[in-house]
Amino acid sequence: MKNFNYSDENIYDRDILIAIPSMVIAVATLFLPRELASVTIALDGILALLIGGSITILITWMIVKLASRFPQQSFLTYTSLLINKPIAVLLTCFFIWYGILVVSYEVRAIATISHLYLFDKTPIEVIALNFLLVVVYAVSGSRSAIFRLNALFFPIIILIAMFVTILSFRFVVIDNIYPILQTDVKGYIEATKKSVISLSGYGQIGFLLFYISLIRNPVKTPGKAVFGMSSVIGINLLIYTMCITVFGNLATSNLMFPTIELARTVEFPGGFFNRFESLFFVVWTIAIFTTSVIAFDAAVMGLQSLLPKVNKLKFVFFLSPCIYFLSSLPKHSPEVGDAGRLIGTYGLTLTVTVTIILWIIYIVRK
Amino acid sequence: MIKRKNIPLLLSCFLLIFLTGCWDYEEIEERAFIYGLAIDMAENHSSTLPAIKMTDQVIVPSGTGTSPSQTGGGNQPAYRNLSISGTSLVEINDDISKMASRTLFSKHLQVIIISEEVARQPKLLPKLLDIFTRGQQMRRGIKVAISQGDASSLLDIKPEHSKVPAEYINFLLENQKHAETIKALRIGKMQEYFLSELSFNIPFLYIINEKNIENDGMAVFNGRQGKMIGTVTGEEAKSRNLVTGEARSGNLVVDIGDEQATFEIKGTDSNFRLINKNKANPDLEVNIEVEASLNENFNTTNPKNKLSKYEKFVEEKVRTLAEESISKAQHELKTDIFDIGTYLHGHHYPYWQSIKADWDSGENIFSKSNFKVKVNATIKHSGNTLRSKGSSQ
Numbered sequence: 033m034k035n036f037n038y039s040d041e042n043i044y045d046r047d048i049l050i051a052i053p054s055m056v057i058a059v060a061t062l063f064l065p066r067e068l069a070s071v072t073i074a075l076d077g078i079l080a081l082l083i084g085g086s087i088t089i090l091i092t093w094m095i096v097k098l099a100s101r102f103p104q105q106s107f108l109t110y111t112s113l114l115i116n117k118p119i120a121v122l123l124t125c126f127f128i129w130y131g132i133l134v135v136s137y138e139v140r141a142i143a144t145i146s147h148l149y150l151f152d153k154t155p156i157e158v159i160a161l162n163f164l165l166v167v168v169y170a171v172s173g174s175r176s177a178i179f180r181l182n183a184l185f186f187p188i189i190i191l192i193a194m195f196v197t198i199l200s201f202r203f204v205v206i207d208n209i210y211p212i213l214q215t216d217v218k219g220y221i222e223a224t225k226k227s228v229i230s231l232s233g234y235g236q237i238g239f240l241l242f243y244i245s246l247i248r249n250p251v252k253t254p255g256k257a258v259f260g261m262s263s264v265i266g267i268n269l270l271i272y273t274m275c276i277t278v279f280g281n282l283a284t285s286n287l288m289f290p291t292i293e294l295a296r297t298v299e300f301p302g303g304f305f306n307r308f309e310s311l312f313f314v315v316w317t318i319a320i321f322t323t324s325v326i327a328f329d330a331a332v333m334g335l336q337s338l339l340p341k342v343n344k345l346k347f348v349f350f351l352s353p354c355i356y357f358l359s360s361l362p363k364h365s366p367e368v369g370d371a372g373r374l375i376g377t378y379g380l381t382l383t384v385t386v387t388i389i390l391w392i393i394y395i396v397r398k
Numbered sequence: 399m400i401k402r403k404n405i406p407l408l409l410s411c412f413l414l415i416f417l418t419g420c421w422d423y424e425e426i427e428e429r430a431f432i433y434g435l436a437i438d439m440a441e442n443h444s445s446t447l448p449a450i451k452m453t454d455q456v457i458v459p460s461g462t463g464t465s466p467s468q469t470g471g472g473n474q475p476a477y478r479n480l481s482i483s484g485t486s487l488v489e490i491n492d493d494i495s496k497m498a499s500r501t502l503f504s505k506h507l508q509v510i511i512i513s514e515e516v517a518r519q520p521k522l523l524p525k526l527l528d529i530f531t532r533g534q535q536m537r538r539g540i541k542v543a544i545s546q547g548d549a550s551s552l553l554d555i556k557p558e559h560s561k562v563p564a565e566y567i568n569f570l571l572e573n574q575k576h577a578e579t580i581k582a583l584r585i586g587k588m589q590e591y592f593l594s595e596l597s598f599n600i601p602f603l604y605i606i607n608e609k610n611i612e613n614d615g616m617a618v619f620n621g622r623q624g625k626m627i628g629t630v631t632g633e634e635a636k637s638r639n640l641v642t643g644e645a646r647s648g649n650l651v652v653d654i655g656d657e658q659a660t661f662e663i664k665g666t667d668s669n670f671r672l673i674n675k676n677k678a679n680p681d682l683e684v685n686i687e688v689e690a691s692l693n694e695n696f697n698t699t700n701p702k703n704k705l706s707k708y709e710k711f712v713e714e715k716v717r718t719l720a721e722e723s724i725s726k727a728q729h730e731l732k733t734d735i736f737d738i739g740t741y742l743h744g745h746h747y748p749y750w751q752s753i754k755a756d757w758d759s760g761e762n763i764f765s766k767s768n769f770k771v772k773v774n775a776t777i778k779h780s781g782n783t784l785r786s787k788g789s790s791q
Contacts, residue, residue, distance in 0.1 A: 149534060153422050297537075
């Protein structure tokens with residue numbers, strides 16, 4: 033099999049800017065409004081989103097700033113430099129395992145959602161396999177191509193999120209924003225926790241520790257990364273606000289996927305686009321696709337840094353059956369949700385602890 | 399032996415399996431679109447097992463006359479009504495599918511009509527409507543209405559300009575701007591009311607003759623009791639819409655001196671204010687803003703310079719109507735038809751939490767509340783003429 037080789041495997045600052053929303057916007061965005069609404073009153077979740085967003089931006093900045101201190105060095109290299117080789121290998125393995133888990137979760141989640149809304153009779157396993165095959169195809173190519181693909185899809189995803197927002201303005205009920213600030217502190221803490229997990233893409237921003245090494249001269253990268261993260265927070269704020277103002281707090285907290293429901297609410301009079309949700313599904317599948325591709329590629333990248341002599345495709349073909357197997361483990365959709373929460377906690381804890389420890393060591397060594 | 403070169407070829411042949419098509423492949427001609435749905439009580443139901451009769455209105459494409467292959471299909475009805483009794487709507491639908499020659503498909507369901515009898519059964523309606531928010535083919539925009547008498551008979555009328563009764567009812571609910579009706583109620587909104595256990599109103603339909611249905615007044619549903627309490631006539635619904643500021647059109651006939659004058663409502667706005675948070679009988683103030691124009695004047699005087707005097711009469715009239723409406727809701731229906739619960743929830747949250755269980759059920763604080771109505775009317779203009787008759791006529 034011949035592959036087309038790009039002249040270089042380098043990426044630019046703006047690729048990171050786009051990669052962040054591509055990674056983070058996925059399944060969690062579809063039900064974040066429900067999670068926030070269930071612990072807060074009326075529109076108070078906005079506050080939690082803003083606090084959670086600030087925390088996520090801080091984490092992102094820390095990750096990118098740290099990684100950009102070691103330009104063109106892989107995670108394994110600079111971690112070995114900061115701590116020692118065995119621990120660096122162990123941490124890389126943790127991230128590889130995390131990447132595999134994320135792909136499995138996304139594959140299963142998109143299969144479950146498609147099964148619920150689109151394909152009534154097609155078995156979940158078949159949808160999952162088809163989706164995974166496309167992901168494998170994207171990962172087996174060039175790495176910089178993935179980032180170019182993100183740049184292609186990103187505007188479409190933003191556009192569709194805007195569309196959902198603008199078109200559902202007609203259904204907004206102003207009364208739904210009241211009462212203001214009646215949530216207790218416990219509710220805010222719970223909601224902030226949920227927003228951090230969701231906004232960090234279940235901790236996927238940790239993959240940036242790997243990807244910054246592809247940038248030749250990462251001086252401006254931290255700023256761009258913060259900007260990319262802000263766009264994610266903006267989109268989530270918009271979607272959450274629309275869900276609450278259209279459905280009210282109670283209904284939002286009782287909808288399985290409020291964001292999908294929002295797209296389903298939009299109805300054009302007559303004509304071709306009478307049903308907007310078909311378009312929404314196509315685009316959101318793309319969003320989940322980019323997430324899965326990056327997570328898969330990050331796992332492959334980790335393996336490559338551990339075993340630099342082995343061909344990339346061998347890793348891909350070794351990982352794919354494992355991912356497919358993992359994705360078929362949950363019995364029903366609540367178990368998929370539980371798995372998501374578990375992976376999210378694992379990923380976020382891993383990312384945050386690794387970043388903080390590396391920072392501390394970096395400062396002490398300096 | 400298979401040459402190594404041929405292995406990719408064999409693999410691609412294997413992948414051809416995935417191209418055979420979609421599991422969910424279904425010809426559009428083989429689908430039966432349900433357009434409207436009626437829910438009645440079955441003829442022999444007992445109190446322990448409330449059996450339901452459901453009627454599906456299914457579109458027959460050849461009868462709609464839009465199909466190009468069909469010549470002169472005009473005499474054939476464009477729909478088919480199928481009904482069966484049972485206890486679960488999903489099960490009934492399953493049974494109906496045995497009678498339909500095609501797969502029932504409810505993604506295009508427009509209206510659900512519920513008979514008054516069903517709505518009056520305690521706690522039955524919230525249970526029945528579960529499927530319409532849970533089902534994956536269902537949309538939150540489906541409209542709901544209550545019918546006087548049999549719901550299924552509304553799907554049997556023969557409207558003159560529309561081939562499908564359900565379509566006619568859909569437009570009837572959607573395009574209604576008359577002050578004596580209320581806005582179309584969607585199933586999504588209804589779920590919100592069921593979740594918050596607030597009381598709400600449902601459009602009320604009844605048959606005038608075999609060709610026409612009228613949308614007039616409203617059915618009042620008590621959230622806590624989970625059943626329909628009563629109906630409000632068109633005239634009373636107008637008063638109710640004045641109180642809530644939802645009246646966008648309609649007329650007010652006002653006595654001015656000895657003669658009467660008719661004003662057209664151009665717009666209303668209202669807001670509530672909770673004056674004291676007494677838990678037994680709170681005081682509430684209603685501020686109503688009315689904008690109107692003079693449409694018909696039986697008086698012989700020139701109204702042009704007396705508009706402010708006319709405004710006083712309009713204010714008095716609106717106040718009387720509003721007070722009547724509030725009094726009826728408090729003492730006859732004992733149900734909050736003005737959505738004051740939403741206001742209290744939004745603006746007096748801690749107070750609302752303490753009284754919501756007894757708002758319009760149990761202790762019924764709503765019916766013990768004191769209402770103070772304040773009206774401010776503005777008459778925009780008095781029409782094209784100053785006087786149309788001599789002063790002696």
